[in-house]
Amino acid sequence: MSRISIADIRKDYILASLSEEVVGDDPFSFFHTWFEDAVRAAIDDVNAMTLSTLQEDGFPDARIVLLKGLDERGFTFFTNYESEKGAQLSKHPKASLVFHWKELERQVRVMGVAEQLTAAENDTYFASRPRASQLGAWASPQSQKIEKRELLEERFAQFEQHYTDAVPRPAHWGGYRIVPIKIEFWHGRSSRMHDRIVFEKQDNGTWSRYRVAP
Ligand SMILES: Cc1cc2nc3c(=O)[nH]c(=O)nc-3n(C[C@H](O)[C@H](O)[C@H](O)COP(=O)(O)O)c2cc1C
Numbered sequence: 001m002s003r004i005s006i007a008d009i010r011k012d013y014i015l016a017s018l019s020e021e022v023v024g025d026d027p028f029s030f031f032h033t034w035f036e037d038a039v040r041a042a043i044d045d046v047n048a049m050t051l052s053t054l055q056e057d058g059f060p061d062a063r064i065v066l067l068k069g070l071d072e073r074g075f076t077f078f079t080n081y082e083s084e085k086g087a088q089l090s091k092h093p094k095a096s097l098v099f100h101w102k103e104l105e106r107q108v109r110v111m112g113v114a115e116q117l118t119a120a121e122n123d124t125y126f127a128s129r130p131r132a133s134q135l136g137a138w139a140s141p142q143s144q145k146i147e148k149r150e151l152l153e154e155r156f157a158q159f160e161q162h163y164t165d166a167v168p169r170p171a172h173w174g175g176y177r178i179v180p181i182k183i184e185f186w187h188g189r190s191s192r193m194h195d196r197i198v199f200e201k202q203d204n205g206t207w208s209r210y211r212v213a214p
Contacts, residue, residue, distance in 0.1 A: 013105045013188025018195035020209070027183040027199040027207060028072055031108060034185070035070075038101040050098040051077065051178075053088040053114075061088060067099075068125065074179040075110060076117060078125060080142035082172045087143075089114045095178055105188035112180035122174035127166075134167035135159045189214070 023030050038046045047067040052060050061084065069076040075097060080086060089095065097110040117125075126134065139156040146152060159167075180201065187195040194214035199207045 012190050013194065014190055015105045016187060017189060018185060018187035018197055020197065020211070023185060023197050023209070025207065025209065027180075027185075028070065030185065031070065031183065034101070034104075034106060034108065038104060038106075041101070041103055043101050043103055046101070048099075049075075049077075050100075051085065052096045052098075053085050054092040054094065055088060056091060061085070067097075068175065074112060074177040076175050076177045078122075078173070078175040080137070080140070080173055081116070083142035085143075086172075089176060097178055107184075107186040109182075109184040109186070110178060110180045111182040112178040114176045114178050117175035117177060119174075123169055125175060126169035126173065131167060134169075135163070137173045138163075138167070138170050184212075186214075 035046070045066075048064050049067050050062050051065045052062040055061050063085065065077040065079060065085075067075055068078055081090075093114045095112060095114045097108075097112075099106075099108040101107075126137070129137075135156055138159040139152060182198065182200050184196060184198045189195055192214060196212045196214055197209065198212055199209050202208055
């Protein structure tokens with residue numbers, strides 16, 4: 001059986017470029033610009049990002065989560081606080097995020113420290129979710145071993161019967177904010193001569209900006 005030669009898959013990046021003038025001085029504001037471009041380009045799962053956390057033994061662990069908010073404090077997502085990632089973040093709050101908007105030949109990398117959102121923030125977002133997702137938050141002991149799928153479905157049905165009206169937020173379900181210390185914007189260019197512009201948080205709270213080699 002002949003297999004695809006992975007090493008021979010190549011692509012030249014030609015769409016656009018990235019200059020210091022365009023990026024400006026505020027990485028959040030520029031992130032918004034790129035995010036809006038990605039939304040306008042109708043990119044699938046535009047808010048999907050790879051979240052990396054650290055296991056106790058030092059192994060990094062990565063998975064996709066969905067960006068649910070961004071302000072001048074940081075990037076937020078929601079999950080189960082008792083999940084693997086939740087346990088990892090409670091021991092080591094350092095984390096990274098990666099966005100890849102491949103149709104635009106763009107990547108954003110974020111390095112930062114995770115903090116839990118407040119109960120009020122969690123309640124507000126939980127209340128905005130569809131009922132089935134709310135019930136799923138109760139039914140799924142995220143990251144725990146389960147013997148078979150049927151058990152999960154039974155739990156879902158039990159909670160569905162139990163909460164006939166509004167579904168309250170489980171205490172173990174909520175959000176994190178990744179408060180960035182570093183944000184990198186990458187734009188693919190021809191001949192692997194890509195643009196990379198990095199922002200790093202200074203001790204006085206301002207951002208320094210510099211360019212790095214591709
Ligand atoms: C497109 C996509 C979006 C996802 N969004 C979330 C999310 O917002 N929150 C979440 O907890 N898991 C999300 N997941 C599932 C996670 O990737 C992961 O399986 C789950 O959070 C358990 O991770 P953990 O065992 O490392 O804690 C998403 C997966 C995909 C593929």
